[in-house]
Amino acid sequence: GQQVMQIPQYQHVQEGEDFTTYCNSSTTLSNIQWYKQRPGGHPVFLIQLVKSGEVKKQKRLTFQFGEAKKNSSLHITATQTTDVGTYFCAGPVGTSGTYKYIFGTGTRLKVLA
Amino acid sequence: GAGVSQSPSNKVTEKGKDVELRCDPISGHTALYWYRQSLGQGLEFLIYFQGNSAPDKSGLPSDRFSAERTGGSVSTLTIQRTQQEDSAVYLCASSLVGGSSTGELFFGEGSRLTVL
Numbered sequence: 001g002q003q004v005m006q007i008p009q010y011q012h013v014q015e016g017e018d019f020t021t022y023c024n025s026s027t028t029l030s031n032i033q034w035y036k037q038r039p040g041g042h043p044v045f046l047i048q049l050v051k052s053g054e055v056k057k058q059k060r061l062t063f064q065f066g067e068a069k070k071n072s073s074l075h076i077t078a079t080q081t082t083d084v085g086t087y088f089c090a091g092p093v094g095t096s097g098t099y100k101y102i103f104g105t106g107t108r109l110k111v112l113a
Numbered sequence: 114g115a116g117v118s119q120s121p122s123n124k125v126t127e128k129g130k131d132v133e134l135r136c137d138p139i140s141g142h143t144a145l146y147w148y149r150q151s152l153g154q155g156l157e158f159l160i161y162f163q164g165n166s167a168p169d170k171s172g173l174p175s176d177r178f179s180a181e182r183t184g185g186s187v188s189t190l191t192i193q194r195t196q197q198e199d200s201a202v203y204l205c206a207s208s209l210v211g212g213s214s215t216g217e218l219f220f221g222e223g224s225r226l227t228v229l
Contacts, residue, residue, distance in 0.1 A: 033218070042204060043156070045217040088156065090218070100169050101146065101218060103156040 004091055006104040014112050019079050021107035023072040023089035030092055032065055032072045033101070038085045043103075046074075079111045115139070117221035119205050125227045126195055134190045134224045138207030145188050146206040146218065147180060156204065162188065195228045202226070 003026045013019050023032065031050045035043035047056055049065035049072060056063045062075045076083055086108045092099040118137040126132050138145050147159040158172040162182045173179070177195075182188040192199055202225050206218040 035218075042220040042222055043206075043218075044220070048216070094169075100158060100161040100171075102158055103148070106155045108153075 004089060004093075004102050004104040006087075006089060006107050008107055009105065010108045010110075012110045012112060013079050015081060016078050019076040019083070019109055021074050021087050021089075021109075023074075023104050025070045025091055025093075027093065028069050030069070032069075033090045034063060034072075034074055035088045035090060035103075036085050037088065037106075041085075043088060076109075079109070081111050081113055084109060084111050117205055117207050117219050119203075119221035119224050121224055122222060123225045123227075125229065127229050128197060129194055131191065131193045132195055132226060134192075134203050134205075134226070136188045136190070136205030136207075136221060138186065138188070138205070139219055140186075142207035142209050142219070143185070144208040144210060145182055146208075147188070147190050148204045148206065149174075149201045150204055150223070151201045159190070159203075192226075195226075197228045200226055200228045 005024050007022050011019055031048055033048045034046040036046055037043045047063050049063055052069050053067045054065040060077045064073045072089055074087055086106045088106045089104040090101045093102045094100055117139055120135045124132055143164045145162040148156040149159055150156050160173055160180045161169040177193045180190045202223040204220055204223045206220045208216055208218050
């Protein structure tokens with residue numbers, strides 16, 4: 001079936017280092033969303049990318065959608081302890097008229113002060 | 114309330130009992146999802162409701178699981194004859210529209226189920 005995979009599964013970085021998580025879909029996606037889940041919390045929407053090759057920035061976060069619309073990345077510059085959490089990508093999978101959002105496996109980020 | 118509301122927030126039950134988990138989505142949101150998240154794991158899709166369409170039940174792990182959405186609003190997820198492997202956090206999410214470009218999913222705080 002259609003799958004959305006993320007790598008790495010875990011990442012530990014020193015505060016101030018950069019971090020990147022990669023999302024790969026087995027099928028082309030019409031759009032991709034990114035969410036952040038803080039420890040003990042629920043997923044919170046970060047951004048949606050729609051266009052092939054699209055790049056969006058939110059302060060220290062840079063999101064990219066691949067040209068083939070099958071992969072995406074989230075890059076955090078100069079991580080801070082507030083960046084701790086699990087980052088998920090999500091994409092709509094299904095057939096015309098019947099789509100549902102499937103989440104990637106997630107990347108858990110730990111930032112060491 | 115302004116957000117997605119789920120109840121109970123915590124439920125401890127004995128193996129073999131039935132449980133009901135409730136989700137009250139944001140008013141006006143037509144799409145409603147249920148996901149399951151085991152400890153330290155990702156979000157496993159369970160079921161999706163979109164307006165008056167038949168729900169997508171393809172993620173329900175067994176016939177012990179069922180869900181309904183009444184009046185296009187409140188949803189109830191029912192687990193019959195609970196097993197220990199059902200222990201997880203059950204997350205509900207809603208969005209304004211459904212389909213392939215649904216916009217932001219708003220999640221509730223989740224219902225943590227523990228089966229002893």
